[in-house]
Amino acid sequence: MRRVHDQGLQLLISLALVLGSYRLATVFELSGPIAVVSAGLCLGPRSSRLGMEPGSRAALIGFWSLLDQLLNTMLFLLIGLQLLGLIIQPAALLPIAFAVPLAIASRGISVAAPLLLTGESLRDKARDTAVLTWAGLRGGISIALALTLPASPWRVDLLVTTYAVVIFTIVVQGLTMPRFLHAAYATKKPN
Numbered sequence: 001m002r003r004v005h006d007q008g009l010q011l012l013i014s015l016a017l018v019l020g021s022y023r024l025a026t027v028f029e030l031s032g033p034i035a036v037v038s039a040g041l042c043l044g045p046r047s048s049r050l051g052m053e054p055g056s057r058a059a060l061i062g063f064w065s066l067l068d069q070l071l072n073t074m075l076f077l078l079i080g081l082q083l084l085g086l087i088i089q090p091a092a093l094l095p096i097a098f099a100v101p102l103a104i105a106s107r108g109i110s111v112a113a114p115l116l117l118t119g120e121s122l123r124d125k126a127r128d129t130a131v132l133t134w135a136g137l138r139g140g141i142s143i144a145l146a147l148t149l150p151a152s153p154w155r156v157d158l159l160v161t162t163y164a165v166v167i168f169t170i171v172v173q174g175l176t177m178p179r180f181l182h183a184a185y186a187t188k189k190p191n
Contacts, residue, residue: 001043007059014060017043075140082147083163092157096164103165107136131184135177137169 004010017039025035111132115125146162149155 005053005056007056010056011060011063014043014064072140075144079140079143079163082159086156086159086163088156088160092160095157095161099161099165100168103138103169104133104136108133111136127184131181134173134180137174138166139170142166 001010001013004013018036021035021039022032025032108129112125112129115129115132118125120128142162143159143166146159149158
């Protein structure tokens with residue numbers, strides 16, 4: 001990267017880094033996605049020290065942002081097509097009534113535990129816990145993991161429940177987030 005000043009070649013090097021680190025991780029039976037994230041974390045902050053010009057850095061970020069949006073769009077399109085293929089029994093809807101509140105409660109507990117160690121007031125901790133809990137949207141990764149489940153009598157039920165939790169978090173929590181934030185922080189007095 002230090003010797004290359006061509007934006008296109010720097011982009012190809014970043015693509016090679018992604019593909020190479022993923023492949024290397026799978027050869028050693030490690031997590032490919034974690035290897036790619038680690039490679040990105042190593043490259044990103046060092047890009048200026050590697051001689052990457054600000055314009056090249058902006059082009060690289062723009063490319064990866066576009067690729068991220070395209071892949072997320074494709075993922076949700078494929079998820080929708082997968083959902084059309086599911087045969088949902090009425091009994092499969094019962095776990096949804098428990099799964100959505102359980103997902104929100106478990107997110108609340110996982111957020112509240114570390115916040116208890118902070119020096120904020122109890123009121124600030126409660127508000128921050130509520131906001132971080134409501135902001136805990138689920139998405140493609142949850143569904144992708146559920147789709148990798150082996151065939152079993154519970155696979156369809158788990159898929160339906162996962163889809164329901166993801167749809168609830170995206171539609172209900174995602175669309176109400178601005179109002180939730182306004183309600184949570186509108187009454188906060190400046191220090």
